[in-house]
Amino acid sequence: MFNGNISTTEISLNRRGLMTWTLIVIAVILLYLGSFVFMEDLGMVEMIEDYPDAFIAGLGMTPEMFADINLYHGGLVLMYVLLLASIYSMMLAGGMITRDVDLGTVEFLYTRPVSRPAILVSKAFSFLVLITLFWIAIYLVSIAVGGFWVAPAVFDIYAQFAAHLMGYLACLAAGGIAFALAPLLNRTQSLTSLAIGLGFGFFLLNSLASMYGQLDFLKYLSLHYYADLSGAAAGEPFITGMVVLPAVFGTGVAVGAALIRKKDFTA
Amino acid sequence: MLYAVETEKLTKYYGQNRGVVDLSMSVLDGEIFGFIGPNGAGKTTTIRLLLGLIKPSVGEAKIFGKDLPPAGGKLYRRVGYLPAEINYYPEMTGRDLLEYAAGFYNISNYQWVEELVDRLRFDPDQKIRTYSPGNLKKLGLIQALLHKPSLLILDEPGSGLDPLIKQELFKILEEVNQRGTTIFFSTHVLEEVERICSRVAMVKNGKLIHIGPVDELPGKEIRVVTFKTAGRRPSNVALEKLGKAQELPSRPGCYRVLSHLPVNELVSYLGRFDLDYLRITNPSLEEVFFELYDLPAGGGEKHHV
Numbered sequence: 225m226f227n228g229n230i231s232t233t234e235i236s237l238n239r240r241g242l243m244t245w246t247l248i249v250i251a252v253i254l255l256y257l258g259s260f261v262f263m264e265d266l267g268m269v270e271m272i273e274d275y276p277d278a279f280i281a282g283l284g285m286t287p288e289m290f291a292d293i294n295l296y297h298g299g300l301v302l303m304y305v306l307l308l309a310s311i312y313s314m315m316l317a318g319g320m321i322t323r324d325v326d327l328g329t330v331e332f333l334y335t336r337p338v339s340r341p342a343i344l345v346s347k348a349f350s351f352l353v354l355i356t357l358f359w360i361a362i363y364l365v366s367i368a369v370g371g372f373w374v375a376p377a378v379f380d381i382y383a384q385f386a387a388h389l390m391g392y393l394a395c396l397a398a399g400g401i402a403f404a405l406a407p408l409l410n411r412t413q414s415l416t417s418l419a420i421g422l423g424f425g426f427f428l429l430n431s432l433a434s435m436y437g438q439l440d441f442l443k444y445l446s447l448h449y450y451a452d453l454s455g456a457a458a459g460e461p462f463i464t465g466m467v468v469l470p471a472v473f474g475t476g477v478a479v480g481a482a483l484i485r486k487k488d489f490t491a
Numbered sequence: 492m493l494y495a496v497e498t499e500k501l502t503k504y505y506g507q508n509r510g511v512v513d514l515s516m517s518v519l520d521g522e523i524f525g526f527i528g529p530n531g532a533g534k535t536t537t538i539r540l541l542l543g544l545i546k547p548s549v550g551e552a553k554i555f556g557k558d559l560p561p562a563g564g565k566l567y568r569r570v571g572y573l574p575a576e577i578n579y580y581p582e583m584t585g586r587d588l589l590e591y592a593a594g595f596y597n598i599s600n601y602q603w604v605e606e607l608v609d610r611l612r613f614d615p616d617q618k619i620r621t622y623s624p625g626n627l628k629k630l631g632l633i634q635a636l637l638h639k640p641s642l643l644i645l646d647e648p649g650s651g652l653d654p655l656i657k658q659e660l661f662k663i664l665e666e667v668n669q670r671g672t673t674i675f676f677s678t679h680v681l682e683e684v685e686r687i688c689s690r691v692a693m694v695k696n697g698k699l700i701h702i703g704p705v706d707e708l709p710g711k712e713i714r715v716v717t718f719k720t721a722g723r724r725p726s727n728v729a730l731e732k733l734g735k736a737q738e739l740p741s742r743p744g745c746y747r748v749l750s751h752l753p754v755n756e757l758v759s760y761l762g763r764f765d766l767d768y769l770r771i772t773n774p775s776l777e778e779v780f781f782e783l784y785d786l787p788a789g790g791g792e793k794h795h796v
Contacts, residue, residue, distance in 0.1 A: 327578050332592075337595055
């Protein structure tokens with residue numbers, strides 16, 4: 225159920241995208257985490273306390289975040305990183321499937337002596353490798369900026385590891401969702417639109433659930449809820465999330481493998 | 492008798508649109524089998540059905556006596572495939588693609604691949620995005636042949652190749668066939684089928700209309716005669732005896748005839764004219780279909796198999 229030839233090639237074909245997205249996320253971390261040093265001077269805590277509770281909850285903020293670099297980075301900066309990273313994850317995973325249909329390389333790849341489910345599983349393995357490298361880079365940059373520059377004395381690399389791990393697991397889940405949906409699509413452009421829509425959708429569902437008590441149930445549909453970055457940064461990672469997110473990845477890959485087995489490659 | 496390819500009432504509809512209908516045929520192990528039909532006849536659909544890229548609406552297709560399921564698998568080790576439209580990863584070089592393809596078959600000795608590269612005069616070290624259609628075709632042929640498959644399925648292999656390379660390709664195909672490879676050769680060029688195939692199936696509008704030895708190909712006796720007389724114009728009666736004649740609008744006095752006369756009789760009959768110019772060629776597949784099956788109208792066929 226696995227072909228190393230396909231996995232190696234997929235990693236090679238997607239390395240440029242990985243570098244581009246890593247640079248984008250590094251820029252976001254530098255900008256947001258680097259600006260923490262100005263937060264106290266600007267009186268952010270007092271300012272945030274003046275906003276309505278529902279509003280700041282919707283933005284995923286708490287006043288304490290602006291006084292504690294670990295909560296600030298884990299709960300706020302990583303939330304925006306996860307927004308971008310989940311979009312990238314879906315584009316990467318889904319693109320591995322739709323690109324062959326879009327480019328016309330299905331006639332090459334799907335006539336090799338490898339079963340269709342094995343092709344998808346091999347691609348999922350490449351995705352796993354690339355997303356792992358992506359989050360290792362994010363974690364190392366976070367340590368470099370937070371632990372060596374912004375707040376060397378208080379930046380907790382262990383709590384941050386937990387927060388980054390939850391972000392990583394949420395991205396795996398996003399990839400799993402894309403692997404499940406991609407066999408239904410024939411164009412990479414459709415996949416890109418879907419990835420952006422779902423990425424923002426997950427973010428907004430969690431925001432709405434935080435803002436309005438009646439919509440609390442929506443949080444169960446959001447990857448951000450299961451990632452619970454703030455909790456992980458505070459040293460209390462969400463155990464349910466640690467189970468659900470990899471399960472979504474595994475289920476997504478299994479559904480994708482079942483769908484691609486039945487797909488007609490007419491294009 | 493061992494068959495490399497078998498189809499039984501193979502039918503594919505895309506919604507309301509016809510792909511192929513009731514296609515039953517078999518290809519003997521070790522033969523070069525021509526699969527011929529005009530564009531849109533259903534040749535590529537048939538090949539995709541054979542390869543399991545699409546599922547039949549009705550009927551079945553077998554390769555070496557086994558179903559080729561959409562899940563693919565080990566049976567593909569025995570199959571080499573050249574698609575009509577060649578698409579590879581543009582950021583790879585030709586060599587990268589060949590190494591990627593070879594990786595599926597655990598090929599460690601590249602001598603055969605290098606021989607193919609040399610004989611087809613292919614430069615493997617360029618980016619795929621820079622290749623001309625002819626070079627892409629060469630790359631496609633090498634990747635189809637590199638693992639020495641038992642069955643080679645070629646969809647329009649000659650298109651885009653210059654005549655010298657095409658000649659070399661036919662030599663290579665004859666060699667691999669002598670070594671035991673069955674070749675399923677799909678084309679719309681009649682001459683290519685006559686040049687290399689032992690048996691041939693003809694399809695039109697998704698239906699099989701003829702299958703048999705290449706010598707019994709319908710329309711094989713048809714010749715395209717283009718001539719100009721030096722003296723007076725031939726009479727209509729004389730022209731009608733030759734066949735369906737048409738004066739070329741761009742060249743007054745020059746006639747083009749699709750003739751069914753046996754070659755000796757044709758040459759002897761043409762000797763009666765005071766010829767200024769004469770050219771006798773084989774008809775294109777479209778001309779054969781037009782002549783025998785009223786192709787453009789799509790109905791009113793004269794012959795049915």
